[in-house]
Amino acid sequence: MTIDEQLAFLRKGTVEIIREADLRAKLEKSARTGVPLRVKYGADPTAPDIHLGHTVVIRRLRAFQQLGHQVIFLIGDFTGLIGDPSGKSATRPQLTREEIAINAETYKAQIFKLLDPAKTIIDFNSRWMDTLGSEGFIRLASRVTVKQILERDDFEQRLREERPIALHELLYPLVQGYDSVALEADVEFGGTDQKFNMLVGRNLQREYRQEAQVVIITPLLEGTDGVQKMSKSLGNYIGINEPPQEMFGKLMSISDELMWRYYELCTDLRAEEINAMRAAAEAGERNPRDVKVELAKRIITDFHSADDAQIAEDEFNRIFRSKEIPEDIETCEIKAEGWPLPHLLVETGLAESKAEARRLIEQGGVRIGGVRQTDTGIVVGIKSGEESLLQVGKRRFLRVRGVAA
RNA sequence: GCAGGGGUGGUCGAGUGGUUAAUGGCACCGGGCUGUAAACCCGGCAGGCUAACGCCUUACGUAGGUUCGAAUCCUACCCCCUGCACCA
Incomplete structure (x- = not known):
């Protein structure tokens, strides 16, 4: 591939590349020297369950690998300690070394479905942040001005709207930026919400007399609702480990x-x-x-x-x-006797409460053996050793087997 | 500590004495339609009791109070936010 072709290839699925000219220069240099580019991506240590939203950026990382470059998958175990940069949620739980190691393994199992392990380094930012010390941290902080940090849209806006900004949030970009220095990153990937932090990385690298990294921003994928970004907490995600x-x-x-x-x-x-x-x-x-x-x-x-x-x-x-029944349907055992239908639905977990069960029945969402039931008063006779097929809605099926009490 | 603002159902956000289990959006659930678990349309969306009409319990930060009646007024408390003090 020519450099132009490479650029076009790498550009797909990105929102912005800062700056593309820098990327071109780096690609040219790499081609000339044979030294692969170091492509950094930082991941949250607390949420190792990858969903499609995460794979957007992982696919971009893979594109770099396909061109022979080195991906550094950085697990922000130190950053995780200082909190959530979005300011939305409370401080993240503090993880033990063991938990972090387990999460890292989980990450590996998932990301290697897309990434090439031979061209991937897994690293942890506690490796250099732990040894930096308070003094080192203060020295680091001296490299950036308050004004620079407050430039971040999010901070500016929250300041204006008189919403709170915790002090550690101001420190967050410093740590993330310093990671790039420690790793001598050539490229950093992140979502639109990471733009500012990644730009701080560029500035810090210059402060440390390094070549500034190229920042590549990937879009945030909307969840299954099509409205909000995909996230586990919103329940609108598709996990890559799902059946x-x-x-x-x-x-x-x-x-x-x-x-x-x-x-x-x-x-x-x-x-x-x-x-x-x-x-x-x-x-x-x-x-x-x-x-x-x-x-x-x-x-x-x-x-x-x-x-x-x-x-x-x-x-x-x-x-x-075809409106047929699925191949595998779970079977649950239940006492053989006459069950009022709403009770039966609650007992088998097909409804949360009898009120909900009644609603489902009234709305025509409940079938027994394929026959729609609209009478909430019906009593279903469950006989020992016999099975009945319950269906709620279009896609929830359950076999019920009667057992002697 | 002081001053000001605020805490409502999964979420956002109305409601400031009386059709209030609480408008509306979003999410979610059921039905219809469809070559889709799309779009669109209809319905639902606290819990318990009843075959059903319906009845009853909880619910608007917490605990009391005023009132025939409170998410709405009063008192105390808790929590969150903004600002002030100030200058390592």
């Missing part, structure tokens, strides 16, 4: 509009290919449903296998297209 059927279902539930965004950020298809698909769908040549199925299968193939993807699709079609 294939679950992933398939969740991916089919995203809106047709959002699907293009997922194509762009969660597949390796080139922009032209995606645009062509979109044009075909909008012209009515391809059914959006089929395009979405393809998306789901591509993503599942990345984290499971092509076979798993096919099985997930078959299962989905069986339930939603």
Whole structure:
């Protein structure tokens, strides 16, 4: 690939590259000297469950690896101690060395589904922050002015709106920036929320007489609701360790509009290919449903296998297209006797409360053996040794087996 | 410590004595439609009792009080935020 081709390749799925000219220079230098670029990405040590939102940046890291460069996956175990830079949530829990080690292993298992282990270094910023000491930290702090730190949009805004800013939040960018110094990073990746911190890294590197890193900003992926960014706490995420059927279902539930965004950020298809698909769908040549199925299968193939993807699709079609029952249905045992239907639903965990169970029944969401039940007063006879099939909504199934009391 | 602002259901955010289990958005759940768990439309969204009409309990930071009646007024307390003191 020529340098121009490389730049185009690396640009996909990014929001901004600061500065592209610097990146070009670094790529040229690397090609000339044969020394790979050091590409840094910092991860939160407390949340090792990777979801599709995280994979957006991981795919970009992989792009660098494909060009022969070195990825440094930095686990911010020290940064984790000083708190959440967003100011949204309370201080993060303090992790023990063992917990951090476990989380790191979990990370590895997940990121290596996309990244090349031979071109990935896992590091921890406590390695240099622990030895820096209070004195070193103060010296570090002397390199940056208050005004510079307060330039950050978030701080500026919160100051203006008289919302609180904890002191340690001002320190956060310093630590993150110093990580780049310690690692002599050539490139740092992060989401839009990390832009400022990464720019501090550039300034600090210059302070320490290093070449400033290139900052590459990746977009935040919207969650399955299509509104808020994907995150575990909002419950709108698709975890890469989730079972294939679950992933398939969740991916089919995203809106047709959002699907293009997922194509762009969660597949390796080139922009032209995606645009062509979109044009075909909008012209009515391809059914959006089929395009979405393809998306789901591509993503599942990345984290499971092509076979798993096919099985997930078959299962989905069986339930939603043919309205048949799934292959594997959990069985639960229950005392053989006459159960009023709402009680039965609560007992089996299909409803949270009897009030909810009643609502579900009234709304026509409950079936027994495939037959819709709309009478909340019905008593279901569960006989010992016999099974009944309960269904709530379109996709919750449960077999109930009666056992003698 | 002082001054000011604030704490409402999963979330955001209305409501300042009486159709209030509490407007509305979002999220979520059920139904319809569909080659989609899309879009759109309809319904639901504290809990308990009843086959059902309905009844009853909790609920607007906490605890009391005023009132026929309070999320709304009063008192005390708790928590959060902003500012002041000030200058290592």
